[in-house]
Amino acid sequence: MPKTAISPSRAENYPEWYQQVVKAADLAETSDVRGCMVIKPWGYALWENIQRRLDTRFKETGHENAYFPLFIPMSFLEKEAEHVEGFAKECAVVTHHRLEPDGAGGLRPAPSAKLEEPLIVRPTSETIIGATFARWVQSYRDLPILINQWANVVRWELRTRMFLRTTEFLWQEGHTVHATRAEAEEETRKMLEVYADFAENAMAMPVICGEKTAGERFPGAVSTYSIEAMMQDRKALQAGTSHFLGQNFAHAQEIKFQSQSGDIEYAWTTSWGVSTRLIGGLIMTHADDDGLIAPPKLAPAHAVILPIYKSDEERAAVLAYCQALKSELEQQHYDGEAVRVRLDDRDLRGGEKKWQWVKRGVPLRIEVGPRDVAGDSTFVGRRDSDGKGAATPRAELVAQIGQTLDSIQQALFDRARRARDEASVVIDTLADFEAFFAEGQPGGLAYCHFTEGPEMEAKCKELKVTPRCVPLQPLLGDDGPGKCLFSGAPSQRRAVFARSY
């Protein structure tokens, strides 16, 4: 077995491989606070690139950013029955506003500083933002309200895993208010498409757009849509959600307006969000047994230049050449942004240095030694291919860097798409369903007719599978009505079933 930079390999132990990639790529680490992580500079740079590109898409679709309080009064949660059911069980509760000496050399919450009403740290902001919107909306002229917030949220998860499920995480949450049901439904779908476009084009991560089944809806939503991606272990990852909230939160928070005809009506609201979980999805879609592979559009650095020399004279000549190359490359553009280049002139052994950047997933490694300088050339390794790299004339490298990065981006998407398609099957009998998800089998995405009910629930629970979504545009098995696999009842549409994160 060939030695890999990440141990264990994916085949050996997928969950542990994931943790080791996060560590080796210097993305994040556990903190001193249970379930909370520290996002390290390389991981945060990925998040900044995700943020910048999403933010542009949100603004292009007419949304504005704003900021709402971190805290939510406990009584706000009580107003929406399903919502409280969904979030009250795992939230951080603030009960005091002062610490005092405990008399034993330590501190304690001061009994005299107990809050009259406890506050919870926002797990999501529908309630507090809804209360604000109720003040902003008076007339149909005030609508629509199209707001996004970049923020941290807290959900007290029992089992946490870096990026995928952490007690605190970073996200954006869009919240909109509309005069009509149709407009709110259109917004819900539009933002799902924005997410899908971002996932496929920026993250090179193919996704299925679909509607969640009733059992998987956001607490308080009328309907929830999601983008679902497939990871390399054939488990699904819910990568983003968009909720049509109907008038539920408008009723709970009294978001009313005077319509054109003069009537007072309840408004229609939506919410939608993606989080730092996307970074987990990015890792599990593209990384290999040597570490991260960052899709060029989001990579903190597109290329790293590694000077190689043995003597001080060599060093001076090689470094000067590398610095000039860096400037040349930085004047090139890829996907509307200046090419991002790092020059690593640290005094480290060449192999160690090279492998740090392999593990961090930089799309292009450019090695430059004295012979390259003499021949006005470079030696270029592509992170997405197994090859050892190739000698490339400097001028060619510079002129073609945009195309090269684009071909890496495309290759990553194609590979992920191929893997997903290979793991996707149409299943029409319960026996095949059980065989597909049997222990020891690779599993994948199963497109099956279904009706929600106790039969489906019991079988899914037994096989540790969930219905991920009902695809909006069926990718497989688009063969009209059929029979539910679990109950035999008539079924109009197929859902995608999979194990999931």
Added chain:
Amino acid sequence: MPKTAISPSRAENYPEWYQQVVKAADLAETSDVRGCMVIKPWGYALWENIQRRLDTRFKETGHENAYFPLFIPMSFLEKEAEHVEGFAKECAVVTHHRLEPDGAGGLRPAPSAKLEEPLIVRPTSETIIGATFARWVQSYRDLPILINQWANVVRWELRTRMFLRTTEFLWQEGHTVHATRAEAEEETRKMLEVYADFAENAMAMPVICGEKTAGERFPGAVSTYSIEAMMQDRKALQAGTSHFLGQNFAHAQEIKFQSQSGDIEYAWTTSWGVSTRLIGGLIMTHADDDGLIAPPKLAPAHAVILPIYKSDEERAAVLAYCQALKSELEQQHYDGEAVRVRLDDRDLRGGEKKWQWVKRGVPLRIEVGPRDVAGDSTFVGRRDSDGKGAATPRAELVAQIGQTLDSIQQALFDRARRARDEASVVIDTLADFEAFFAEGQPGGLAYCHFTEGPEMEAKCKELKVTPRCVPLQPLLGDDGPGKCLFSGAPSQRRAVFARSY
């Protein structure tokens, strides 16, 4: 008295004028959570512009962004004695991780979900980041560590005022680790200069760079530096701080490294921050009795185009002209960024519409009516001047917009600088000091010799004045040693005294 858009005027009631500007300019509003505000889109756009420009400066000086937990274990606070003294008295304490039905139709923190160790919501992150740095630093080769974090923080303030002092606020906190005292001190000063440059060049807000007196230091710091600005009511505003922490937090958090000579040494750390308070400073530096005046470099929109028409035919022609003008202007650049233009074609009365943008402080208002279209002209009003505006040929407006914005930016700085200089005096006797700060007097910035001690403290308390800082480069009264105004003891330097926010 002329009618103004903001009532009361600055002269009538300055604090209330401030609140009314925040409201009229649509910057923020109070929320349903005590002391927390909602930052509305126009206010948040200002913050985004502040963030983008500061972030660029931080990265240019070698810093990387990262993200650390919102929560700090209570025991972490206990490790630095002065720090706990400074922050334990006003912090949000998380004690439970679940709510449950209280049996009376409401909720309560679940007694079974009480945390073993309470967590506090970060008021600042020296302790949690220090604990992380202790893991990152092993050798002198790991140094320096230059990190910045954009985050929300919570300090349970008794009296709050929008932007200036809120329970939750947004900020950035830089945290760095160095091998030597000299290097850490250099970093502390360097970041103070970055803040001063940003305040003066981007915010058009003149500042004094200085060192805080011992009584005004950050809890746990060896020395604290600040930039101090003067508001229009002649009170000082501390707009940013940079702390040299010595080895205090390195000792508390065990940040140690092996030096080049092989010894284990404690590291030297710094921290520095600015917050949404800057927006309060921006308002109180530039706004007038008609509302906000946004300095062009930070303005959410540089210009707003207001079409004026009476009939549908006029409307079509005017709007087409306005749209073309918008595109032309957006292709121009100001200060390295594309010119930001809004076209307000809402169906509102012209006067109402115009005044909304006056109150929001857009630097340029461009009115376009049928006669302007016919003459290929525009009517341009500058927000920084009292004039009614002037007819300006379209081509001239487009060609000169960068220069025009620059002249507004400069005019705002010059006006603020003049106001500050007029309110700055050198004072050498206690009688003059008392007269300067006597009730009913305008007050201002007093440059005085001083020594810290009970005499100074008592007099300052009596007059509701504080020593703001000891200027690094004395602006006034640079006349060598003198005598402390309060005790008569010898004094080497003057401090600036003022009332403050």
